[in-house]
Amino acid sequence: MFTQINSSISRYVNFTPEELEIFNGLLSHKQIAKKTIMLHEGEKCNFEAFVVKGCVRKYYIDKNGFEVILQFAVENSWISDISFSIYEDCVSHVFIETLENCDFLLFSPETKEKLFEQAPRFERAFRILMQRNLAVTQNRLFHSITLTAEQKYDEFLALYPTIPQRVAQHYIASYLGISAEFLSKIRTRKLKSLNF
Amino acid sequence: MFTQINSSISRYVNFTPEELEIFNGLLSHKQIAKKTIMLHEGEKCNFEAFVVKGCVRKYYIDKNGFEVILQFAVENSWISDISFSIYEDCVSHVFIETLENCDFLLFSPETKEKLFEQAPRFERAFRILMQRNLAVTQNRLFHSITLTAEQKYDEFLALYPTIPQRVAQHYIASYLGISAEFLSKIRTRKLKSLNF
Numbered sequence: 200m201f202t203q204i205n206s207s208i209s210r211y212v213n214f215t216p217e218e219l220e221i222f223n224g225l226l227s228h229k230q231i232a233k234k235t236i237m238l239h240e241g242e243k244c245n246f247e248a249f250v251v252k253g254c255v256r257k258y259y260i261d262k263n264g265f266e267v268i269l270q271f272a273v274e275n276s277w278i279s280d281i282s283f284s285i286y287e288d289c290v291s292h293v294f295i296e297t298l299e300n301c302d303f304l305l306f307s308p309e310t311k312e313k314l315f316e317q318a319p320r321f322e323r324a325f326r327i328l329m330q331r332n333l334a335v336t337q338n339r340l341f342h343s344i345t346l347t348a349e350q351k352y353d354e355f356l357a358l359y360p361t362i363p364q365r366v367a368q369h370y371i372a373s374y375l376g377i378s379a380e381f382l383s384k385i386r387t388r389k390l391k392s393l394n395f
Numbered sequence: 396m397f398t399q400i401n402s403s404i405s406r407y408v409n410f411t412p413e414e415l416e417i418f419n420g421l422l423s424h425k426q427i428a429k430k431t432i433m434l435h436e437g438e439k440c441n442f443e444a445f446v447v448k449g450c451v452r453k454y455y456i457d458k459n460g461f462e463v464i465l466q467f468a469v470e471n472s473w474i475s476d477i478s479f480s481i482y483e484d485c486v487s488h489v490f491i492e493t494l495e496n497c498d499f500l501l502f503s504p505e506t507k508e509k510l511f512e513q514a515p516r517f518e519r520a521f522r523i524l525m526q527r528n529l530a531v532t533q534n535r536l537f538h539s540i541t542l543t544a545e546q547k548y549d550e551f552l553a554l555y556p557t558i559p560q561r562v563a564q565h566y567i568a569s570y571l572g573i574s575a576e577f578l579s580k581i582r583t584r585k586l587k588s589l590n591f
Binding site for chain 2 (some may be wrong): 259261262267269281292293315319320322323325326329330332333336339340341343345384393
């Protein structure tokens, strides 16, 4: 059960078997069925979840009642609401929902603190993880202003190569901030340019 | 010279005088004149700069040749191009420019690694700093999609209370993604609502 998460976290620091044992002992395992809302707007997010299997989305509902997707998470990535909840100690403005049956390994803020106390070298791994996360978010902010819809779709494919086969097209449109019809046109145009 | 940066970094971890001595010994001090470009698009960003005194902006030039401001940094905050340069090891898409005469304390990627080797508890401080930075960036991404221009201006005032007195109005408009004329209307409307 811990093979994936251990090889993922060991990309940043070369941990000893003893350190990984502490890490694994503090994680809790959860299976959550498809279409379950794990976090509601207005709640405090008390988890950071590593996706062992499955697909999740993070979204909010805008002032016109439309869902806007901020992030997808698939195997070997983390999902949480770091921005509004855990670290600023206030309630969340977003929802987190499973799109497939999912297998998670989770930390609570308390177990994560215990981890840092018992095995301080995990500070380094999570610092680097946080930096990469920040780089991805800053890129998304930058691209949301600078790229055309077509370029955004290419970026999306590079970041999430398996998602188009796994989720409904309107979810991808919602992530890109365009209508499902426009996304469909972009996909047709891309197919044509590959064929001719 | 180190009073500000030491009290800033000690907000997250209670460092010993010995640890702070290592920290201070690895920083380099630089005074940079107003209107100097510290990082050009296409270069590799090789610094993380703590602002002791002054004001800086980070911006890019969009496809129509317009400058779009991503971030301001004033006293007691950090400026760098983490997203495109240091950690992904590629060149920058942004510019960093001083708006006032500035006093900086800087790390290079190499001196920062030395710091973590010699005083590993700084990993924790920089992990927390990174988390806060991520929270701010995610909020900005979220707000760039959800808020009206007026609400964005209020958010901006909360985040950067001293900036309106320090930089030209068109810089603020460029940060908010609106025209200088529209910003002027918002400010007039706000003033009126305070007076009546």
